[in-house]
Amino acid sequence: MTDLDSPSPAETFDGASTVEIRTSASAALIPTIRAVASDLAARADFDLDAISDLRMAVDEACATLVDVAAPTSSLRCTFLVRPERIEVHAQVETKHADAVVSTDTFGWRVLQTLADEVSVLHRPGGDGAAPTVGIRLDKRSGDAPR
Amino acid sequence: MPEPRTDLDAARRRLLDTDFARPLPDTVVLTVRGEIDTLTAPAFTAAVTELADTPEPTLVVDLTGVRFLASSGLAVLINAAHRVETRGSRLRLVAVTRAVLRPLEITGTEQLFDLHADLASALAGGSD
Numbered sequence: 001m002t003d004l005d006s007p008s009p010a011e012t013f014d015g016a017s018t019v020e021i022r023t024s025a026s027a028a029l030i031p032t033i034r035a036v037a038s039d040l041a042a043r044a045d046f047d048l049d050a051i052s053d054l055r056m057a058v059d060e061a062c063a064t065l066v067d068v069a070a071p072t073s074s075l076r077c078t079f080l081v082r083p084e085r086i087e088v089h090a091q092v093e094t095k096h097a098d099a100v101v102s103t104d105t106f107g108w109r110v111l112q113t114l115a116d117e118v119s120v121l122h123r124p125g126g127d128g129a130a131p132t133v134g135i136r137l138d139k140r141s142g143d144a145p146r
Numbered sequence: 147m148p149e150p151r152t153d154l155d156a157a158r159r160r161l162l163d164t165d166f167a168r169p170l171p172d173t174v175v176l177t178v179r180g181e182i183d184t185l186t187a188p189a190f191t192a193a194v195t196e197l198a199d200t201p202e203p204t205l206v207v208d209l210t211g212v213r214f215l216a217s218s219g220l221a222v223l224i225n226a227a228h229r230v231e232t233r234g235s236r237l238r239l240v241a242v243t244r245a246v247l248r249p250l251e252i253t254g255t256e257q258l259f260d261l262h263a264d265l266a267s268a269l270a271g272g273s274d
Contacts, residue, residue, distance in 0.1 A: 027185045028157040034214070052248040059216050063184040110217040113252050 016080040016087075023077075025069035025092050033077050034059045037088070044081050046141040054139045057114040058088055060107055061135040065092040068099045068133055084141050085116070091134035097124040101133055116140050154185065162186035163211075164193040170269060173204040179211030182219030191222045198226045198237075205230055206268045208240040215249050227258040236260045238268045 021036055023029040037058040041051040058077070065075060069092035080087040101120045102108070112118055117138035125131035162180040169175060176197045182190050197205055207223070209215070227237040238260045241247050250256045262268035 026154070027183075028154050030183065030185070031157075031161065031181060031214075048244060049248055052244050053252065055214070056216065056249060059183055059214070063216065063218070066184070106221050107217040110220070110249075110253055 016082045019079040019081065021077045021079075023075050025066050025073045025075040027063065027066050029075070030059055030062045030066065033062055033075075036077075037079065037086075040079055040081055041086060041139070041141075044083075044086060044141060046086075046139075050139060050141055053114045054086060054088075057111055057118075057137055057139060058090070060111040060114070061088065061090045061118075061137060064101055064107065064111075065090055065133060065135060068092065068094050068101060070095045070130065073130075086139050086141075088137050088139075089134060090136075091121075091132050093130040094133050097126075097131040099131065099133060101135065111137070114139075158186055158189060162189050164189065166193075166197070168202075170204075172202050173206065173269060174200050174202045175206040175208055175265070175269075177208040177211070181214035182212060183214060183216040184218055187216070187218040187222065190219050194222050194226045198229045203233075203235055204238070204269075204271070205235070206238040206240065206265070208265055208268070209246045210240050210242050210265070212243060212246050215246050217249070217253075220249050220253065220255065224255055224258060231258075238262060238271075240265050240268045 019036065019040060021033055023033065034055045038051055038055040041054045046054065062075060062077065069075065073093040076091050078089045100122060103120065115137040119136050121134040121136065123132045162182065165177045167175045167177065174197060176193055178190065180186065194207065197207065230237045236259065240262050241250065242263060
């Protein structure tokens with residue numbers, strides 16, 4: 001998956017319901033996004049720990065991205081809700097093409113612990129498109145044995 | 147649209163509330179209510195640092211009213227626990243909500259603190 005802008009056809013047709021939120025890339029709006037994450041997980045019958053983990057993971061991802069977002073840009077967060085898991089794509093436009101999300105922080109380690117899968121996607125932009133950074137994470141509805 | 151600074155300040159005040167009390171001799175309690183995230187982490191850091199700087203031997207952070215704890219807030223608590231430990235003491239936490247207990251559990255940082263289910267037990271000392 002190289003495009004965070006739109007779900008691939010497979011995802012559109014496999015029964016995932018999609019919720020997309022776009023806000024100003026501001027820390028003041030992250031509480032709203034994590035409230036939506038929590039609500040979606042509760043409605044999808046996630047267990048209480050998994051709801052808490054998803055809420056924290058989404059918060060962490062969004063806070064990380066808001067940090068590198070270009071001024072006055074947007075934060076877009078897409079939730080793909082499946083029967084057993086929720087996939088989240090969060091993305092911002094960045095000030096510079098070489099803006100990076102640092103993955104050697106305590107916050108990133110916590111994010112890796114909270115989510116079942118997590119990855120970063122940098123796109124340098126060009127052809128009039130602004131550079132973007134995205135974080136994709138996956139959370140299952142209950143704790144599988146580790 | 148540049149964001150007026152006051153919006154962020156208003157959001158911070160709405161989200162987090164901190165209070166200090168000295169209910170017993172040699173004991174300081176920091177009571178925190180609200181959500182600890184990237185927005186409120188600076189205020190939380192200031193309050194916890196102030197607590198860790200006090201000379202009293204018994205330091206308690208009452209997180210009963212905390213509805214969200216992000217890694218930024220957890221890092222602040224971990225640093226404070228280490229500082230208190232260098233004085234030969236342990237930071238006492240009152241933690242009841244899943245929003246607080248789950249981050250401690252999943253990061254394996256519970257053992258850095260003396261955890262208590264209510265303030266009375268935290269004041270009495272020992273560990274639950």
